[in-house]
Each structure stands twice: as structure tokens, then as C-alpha cells.
Amino acid sequence: MDRIKVKQVEGAMDLSSGQEVTGTKSFSAPQQFTGGPTIMVAYQDAMYWCQRENILEEPGNSRLRVQEGSLIIETYNGEAWVTP
Numbered sequence: 001m002d003r004i005k006v007k008q009v010e011g012a013m014d015l016s017s018g019q020e021v022t023g024t025k026s027f028s029a030p031q032q033f034t035g036g037p038t039i040m041v042a043y044q045d046a047m048y049w050c051q052r053e054n055i056l057e058e059p060g061n062s063r064l065r066v067q068e069g070s071l072i073i074e075t076y077n078g079e080a081w082v083t084p
């Protein structure tokens with residue numbers, strides 16, 4: 001049986017009521033969320049805010065990651081990720 005993509009079904013996604021999703025989700029590649037002047041990317045152990053799609057290490061990009069139980073904010077300066 002062929003599967004129907006959700007995009008093809010009118011009204012398949014309910015955007016007006018509260019929803020709860022249980023369980024966990026794993027991704028085999030970075031996930032990108034577009035829609036504004038910056039692109040948010042979930043990749044490995046961090047959330048990235050990028051200026052251009054598919055480029056994590058670009059001067060000015062930022063990331064948020066966990067290190068020893070603390071949240072660390074870093075910015076890429078063209079050579080390395082540094083804390084501001």
C-alpha cells in the first residue's frame with residue numbers, strides 16, 4: 001500500500017488545539033527550522049542559530065549546548081566556538 005504524505009491531505013494537521021506527543025524522536029541528519037532571518041538547527045548536542053542554511057561554522061553564528069549540567073552559549077568567530 002502506498003503511503004500518503006501529510007502535505008497532500010487537507011486539514012491533516014490540527015494547528016488550533018493543544019497537542020501532546022509522547023515518546024522520543026531520533027534524527028539521522030541535522031534538522032532545520034526556517035521562517036525568519038536566522039535558521040535554527042538541531043544537530044548532535046546543540047541548537048544552532050545560523051545565517052545561511054547548511055552552514056554551522058560561519059562567523060556570527062551562535063549555538064546553545066549542555067556541558068556538565070550547564071547551558072553554554074557560544075559564537076563562532078571564524079576559527080573556533082568561543083563564549084561571548
